[in-house]
Amino acid sequence: MAGTRTANTSRSERTKAADERMIDRELEDLPAELRWREWMLRVEAVIFASAEPVTRETLVRVVGRACSIDLLIDDLREELRTRPYDIVAVAGGWQHRTRAAYGPVIRASAAPTRSGAASLSEHEAAVLMAIAYLQPVTRGELSKVFGKDVSRDTIGSLRDAGFLSSGPRSPTPGAPYTYVTTKQFLSVFGLETLRDLPDLERLEDAGLLSRQALAQDTTTEPDGDVLED
Template sequence: MAGRLKASAASERLFDRELEDLPAPMRWREWMLRIEAVIFASEEPVGRETLARVVGKDCSIDLLIDDLKEDLGDRPYEIVAVAGGWQHRTRTRYAGTIRASAATTRSMMPSLSQFEAMVLMAVGYYQPITRSELSKIFGKDVSRDTIASLRGAGFIASGPRSPSPGAPYTYVTTRQFLAAFGLKTLRDLPDIEALEDAGLLSRQEMAADVPLGTTDDNPDDE
């Protein structure tokens, strides 16, 4: 273990971030390529702190990203800001082409049932929210299995305890949720009224007053 730590430290010292031996234009270009390489290689959005490890200490990550986006202007993929970092994404207009090819893709979206997707959407808009409150929205029991499926996909996690009797767990969305849906923050969620206008969501249907199944929230229900 100690040997690996020493080797890692030595590697850190040998890695040339500043590139002072290169002319300024070549230095900037190399920093751009390093940024692109790290983002391309990562399966998750890459944060500012991670990118700062491979460029000069006074280098602007934002300006490098801007230049890199311009550089990729005619490519079928782009670099987008999601979940507090940056990630390579195929441009939307090529989605049909990729589907037609039937190629295996690096999708961040696990397969969800229609009901699981609706529950996830409700958590996104109404978080922090308990399982009982979700059940009331849908007019039927939101089972522990549904919650477990969304947790297993990495889309939701336990939030603060609810102030309601029994102090049940609430649920909130995760960074993985933001990344999968291409959102920088929860403020980028589509406006509920806009979804209703587009016919994609009906709060009246979701809140239909029909008998509920068992919806008790066990204080230790995660």
């Protein structure tokens, strides 16, 4: 079995290398305007076909050395300005996203979408939001924030959805594991980095999240969380 996987991996790498050799990245035989246009089409095709945000390192494989990815993306976004979708920077790469104005239309259509956020319950979404702002945070600390127990099932559902992973152990008694958000979280919620999260003070003013709950009691009881693979 291991030998088969190794052979398949080797074959895939050879195919990838052959494809890269077949692609004329520089396009020196084309006029500058047509060359730029072809690079735009290539980049858009890669982003459109990808199931996850496409990094700069990936895009440079299909364009010339003199090509500016940032300027190329700017031109693509300008062309899409009147379309219901855009190319946005998320999770360290770029991805096609439907414009927010068309969200109600898509929800009304009941069409299946690629977003995992739609399947979250209100409580799961609230817990995920708290983790995003307070990470790394333990389950016990989350329970203080919500004033009630945050179950292992809730954490497990968010982990299964790919939104959470285990962080470092907390320095509190019992050294419980903490939880942090993942690149999948950034991608699904359209964030390039955690710095793009809405302002925490506004959420506190709206009563949706409280940092004081963590500061009221610096002694955390062991919550018995264990790291799951």
